[in-house]
Amino acid sequence: MNTAQEDINTLTEPKKTISVSGSVALLEGLIAEGTDTIFGYPGGAIMPIYDAIYDYKDKLKHILVRHEQGGTHAGQGYARTSGKVGVVFATSGPGATNLVTGLADAQIDSTPMVCITGQVYAHLLGTDAFQETDVINITTPVTKWNYQITDANEIPAVLAKAFYIARSGRPGPVLIDITKNAQLQMFDFEGYTPCDHVRSYRPKPNVRKEYIEEAAALINKAKKPFILFGQGVSLGFAEQEFKAFVEKSGIPAAWTILGAGAIPTDHPLNVGMLGMHGNYGPNVQTNSCDVLIAIGMRFDDRVTGRLDKYAKQAKVIHLDIDPAEIDKNVKADVPVWGDCKETLPLLTALVEEKKHTEWLAEFRAFDKTEQEVVIQPELNPESGEMTMGEVINQLNILTKGEAIIVTDVGQHQMVACRYAKFNHTRSNITSGGLGTMGFGLPAAIGAKFGAPDRTVVAVIGDGGFQMTLQELGTIMQSGVDVKIMILNNRFLGMVRQWQQLFHEKRYSFVDITSPDFVKLADSYYIAGKRISEREDLVSSLEEMLNHKGSFLLEVMVAQEHNVFPMVPQGSSVSEIRLK
Amino acid sequence: MSNSQDIEINEKQEFTITVYTENQIGLLNRIAIIFSRRKINIDSLNTSPSEIEHIHRFNIVINETEDVVRKLARQIEKQVEVLKVYFNTNEDIIWQEMALYKVPTDTIAELVSVERLLRENGARAVVIRKDYTVFETTGHREETDKLIEVLQPFGLIEFVRSARVAIIKSSDGFNRKLREFERREPGQDVIENEFLDAEKNVFSM
Ligand SMILES: Cc1ncc(C[n+]2csc(CCOP(=O)(O)OP(=O)(O)O)c2C)c(N)n1
Numbered sequence: 001m002n003t004a005q006e007d008i009n010t011l012t013e014p015k016k017t018i019s020v021s022g023s024v025a026l027l028e029g030l031i032a033e034g035t036d037t038i039f040g041y042p043g044g045a046i047m048p049i050y051d052a053i054y055d056y057k058d059k060l061k062h063i064l065v066r067h068e069q070g071g072t073h074a075g076q077g078y079a080r081t082s083g084k085v086g087v088v089f090a091t092s093g094p095g096a097t098n099l100v101t102g103l104a105d106a107q108i109d110s111t112p113m114v115c116i117t118g119q120v121y122a123h124l125l126g127t128d129a130f131q132e133t134d135v136i137n138i139t140t141p142v143t144k145w146n147y148q149i150t151d152a153n154e155i156p157a158v159l160a161k162a163f164y165i166a167r168s169g170r171p172g173p174v175l176i177d178i179t180k181n182a183q184l185q186m187f188d189f190e191g192y193t194p195c196d197h198v199r200s201y202r203p204k205p206n207v208r209k210e211y212i213e214e215a216a217a218l219i220n221k222a223k224k225p226f227i228l229f230g231q232g233v234s235l236g237f238a239e240q241e242f243k244a245f246v247e248k249s250g251i252p253a254a255w256t257i258l259g260a261g262a263i264p265t266d267h268p269l270n271v272g273m274l275g276m277h278g279n280y281g282p283n284v285q286t287n288s289c290d291v292l293i294a295i296g297m298r299f300d301d302r303v304t305g306r307l308d309k310y311a312k313q314a315k316v317i318h319l320d321i322d323p324a325e326i327d328k329n330v331k332a333d334v335p336v337w338g339d340c341k342e343t344l345p346l347l348t349a350l351v352e353e354k355k356h357t358e359w360l361a362e363f364r365a366f367d368k369t370e371q372e373v374v375i376q377p378e379l380n381p382e383s384g385e386m387t388m389g390e391v392i393n394q395l396n397i398l399t400k401g402e403a404i405i406v407t408d409v410g411q412h413q414m415v416a417c418r419y420a421k422f423n424h425t426r427s428n429i430t431s432g433g434l435g436t437m438g439f440g441l442p443a444a445i446g447a448k449f450g451a452p453d454r455t456v457v458a459v460i461g462d463g464g465f466q467m468t469l470q471e472l473g474t475i476m477q478s479g480v481d482v483k484i485m486i487l488n489n490r491f492l493g494m495v496r497q498w499q500q501l502f503h504e505k506r507y508s509f510v511d512i513t514s515p516d517f518v519k520l521a522d523s524y525y526i527a528g529k530r531i532s533e534r535e536d537l538v539s540s541l542e543e544m545l546n547h548k549g550s551f552l553l554e555v556m557v558a559q560e561h562n563v564f565p566m567v568p569q570g571s572s573v574s575e576i577r578l579k
Numbered sequence: 580m581s582n583s584q585d586i587e588i589n590e591k592q593e594f595t596i597t598v599y600t601e602n603q604i605g606l607l608n609r610i611a612i613i614f615s616r617r618k619i620n621i622d623s624l625n626t627s628p629s630e631i632e633h634i635h636r637f638n639i640v641i642n643e644t645e646d647v648v649r650k651l652a653r654q655i656e657k658q659v660e661v662l663k664v665y666f667n668t669n670e671d672i673i674w675q676e677m678a679l680y681k682v683p684t685d686t687i688a689e690l691v692s693v694e695r696l697l698r699e700n701g702a703r704a705v706v707i708r709k710d711y712t713v714f715e716t717t718g719h720r721e722e723t724d725k726l727i728e729v730l731q732p733f734g735l736i737e738f739v740r741s742a743r744v745a746i747i748k749s750s751d752g753f754n755r756k757l758r759e760f761e762r763r764e765p766g767q768d769v770i771e772n773e774f775l776d777a778e779k780n781v782f783s784m
């Protein structure tokens with residue numbers, strides 16, 4: 001008897017059909033979509049798919065995670081570094097509900113994912129069957145699209161639609177729930193046809209020439225134009241187009257944390273980070289520019305601070321692929337609908353070549369102040385305990401900005417985003433919109449699978465590491481090479497900072513104790529080291545980076561150090577505090 | 580950012596949102612949560628087929644500012660299975676609601692001239708039985724409300740009002756586009772769960 005795969009291989013002549021199970025059709029579809037890695041966890045309702053994948057080990061790498069949430073974050077890390085769609089498998093019931101955090105994170109950060117969940121037999125739907133949960137309705141608010149399949153015949157077309165929706169337009173997570181009978185059902189498989197069109201779905205709005213012209217006219221007249229860019233640039237694979245626009249127009253450009261790296265950190269027109277813990281100049285200058293050009297960013301409240309005091313003096317040009325983002329938080333004077341890969345070159349063609357030397361010098365002046373008051377003391381402290389900033393700074397020096405930096409959520413995240421150097425796009429992997437503690441470790445695993453030739457360093461807090469540390473098991477079993485750096489301040493530092501600044505130092509449940517992380521790594525056969533002295537920092541970072549395979553470096557840093565600058569919640573961006 | 584926000588835009592008023600969609604299970608939930616997550620109450624919701632096979636329409640009535648309604652409309656239109664969203668004030672639409680009223684036949688027959696009552700309120704009798712009578716009226720909210728008041732003294736037993744259905748006054752252009760759209764690429768029948776019926780012994784309610 002032929003295996004299903006051998007049968008599939010004969011599927012060359014057009015219109016020939018063969019009888020396969022829904023599970024086999026699913027795997028064939030994944031391969032046709034270019035999937036090479038799946039992050040998953042088996043269980044009763046998805047067993048037919050796992051039975052099928054047993055025969056596909058040579059074509060599909062399945063990474064057994066230790067918790068389905070870890071699977072979703074790994075899928076996100078993979079998608080973010082590779083530019084492909086992350087694929088995750090989970091069983092019904094608890095397996096499916098464990099996906100929710102990762103889906104919500106992917107939804108708010110526009111990460112393309114296809115999650116497949118097993119479901120109870122169709123005839124048991126609605127009966128409170130064992131491990132039945134209404135995953136479609138649970139995940140509706142956190143998916144771009146979802147669908148329940150009850151008949152194997154639907155599998156190829158629905159999977160194709162799922163991939164198309166996940167990766168097109170503004171990307172996002174899609175979930176397909178497949179009942180067990182459909183996974184088992186034999187049906188006539190006609191081969192897999194990718195989808196490039198859904199009649200009710202417009203991935204991107206049509207480009208309107210008049211808006212491009214209006215935008216160019218505003219930019220050409222501007223004395224103090226300012227660019228804010230977000231992840232839309234890299235999601236649209238428009239880094240080159242963006243660089244050309246910035247360089248021709250000569251306009252200073254600042255980034256949201258998900259936009260970081262779309263142009264290199266050291267680019268002369270890259271003036272730094274926006275938002276609550278962003279750089280001094282970009283925040284203040286938002287309220288003194290005359291034309292604000294927002295590209296693929298959505299004016300999150302962590303970026304804008306108090307909205308009624310945000311860029312009121314400026315004309316706003318907003319380039320976005322998602323019409324719902326235009327005017328959502330900040331009213332656009334010129335809405336440039338469309339994919340920035342298309343709109344940016346049109347705009348570049350119409351803008352005049354300029355230098356804006358004086359205006360740029362204003363940014364440099366703000367930077368000088370920030371360097372003196374904040375950055376130099378943070379990066380090069382002469383005494384006292386180590387700071388998070390100096391650890392990142394030494395890492396920059398050793399990796400020369402070539403590494404992928406994955407962060408968790410908290411003070412270390414803001415410090416890493418502020419100070420990490422990126423020469424390349426798709427290198428700053430962080431949970432932006434949802435701020436999901438526990439994201440870092442599993443996302444780093446996925447990031448490495450998505451970019452196997454690059455060094456991946458996960459920067460994680462002592463608190464967040466304990467949320468998904470079971471994924472050390474995934475590292476152990478898969479042998480993936482991830483450098484893990486725990487910046488241990490013995491606190492839920494970001495919350496502690498707020499309690500210090502805004503709650504009279506009433507430290508309420510923020511002093512967190514930790515296990516011996518190095519011993520923990522050791523029990524997973526992962527090499528590790530703990531340091532608390534400045535003199536050991538460089539050599540230990542070198543040891544970590546040069547180590548063959550994963551390595552955990554725990555750096556004991558100052559306990560009660562705060563991240564500055566800071567735009568306090570409810571303040572305007574120009575009221576940013578340097579201390 | 581421009582400061583020239585119309586005062587009018589910031590005043591709450593009744594808007595009827597018309598949503599053209601595929602006929603897809605689960606879409607109602609996707610649309611409903613766009614309102615509920617923003618703590619916006621839906622005053623009235625109706626789903627029905629449209630004039631074109633395979634294309635459904637929702638009529639949703641809310642009381643909100645134009646600014647909010649525009650944002651909501653964009654969020655709805657973003658859903659994969661939504662074709663088009665319109666929002667209109669009451670001046671832009673023809674709308675009706677239908678109401679049913681159940682009253683005891685003896686009281687009503689004894690105390691009033693039923694014929695006059697019906698005439699004055701644009702109502703008609705749907706069912707007349709020995710024990711009860713059901714009237715129906717169709718119109719705007721004030722009209723259906725008025726009949727409640729009229730019938731209350733006669734022991735109104737039950738009252739129910741339907742959701743609003745609305746026709747957009749200037750919909751010709753869109754209808755042509757929609758017909759052409761369906762002709763070029765016909766929609767598909769919705770796949771319902773045939774298993775639930777097949778397994779009567781398992782699923783019972
Ligand atoms: C899942 C989750 N729970 C709670 C929070 C709230 N939160 C944000 S930062 C933070 C502290 C993080 O502590 P740690 O991981 O040690 O990082 P640090 O700030 O100390 O660098 C907390 C509790 C969150 N973002 N995510």
Ligand SMILES: [Mg+2]
Nearest residue numbers: 461462491493
């Ligand atoms: Mg900490």
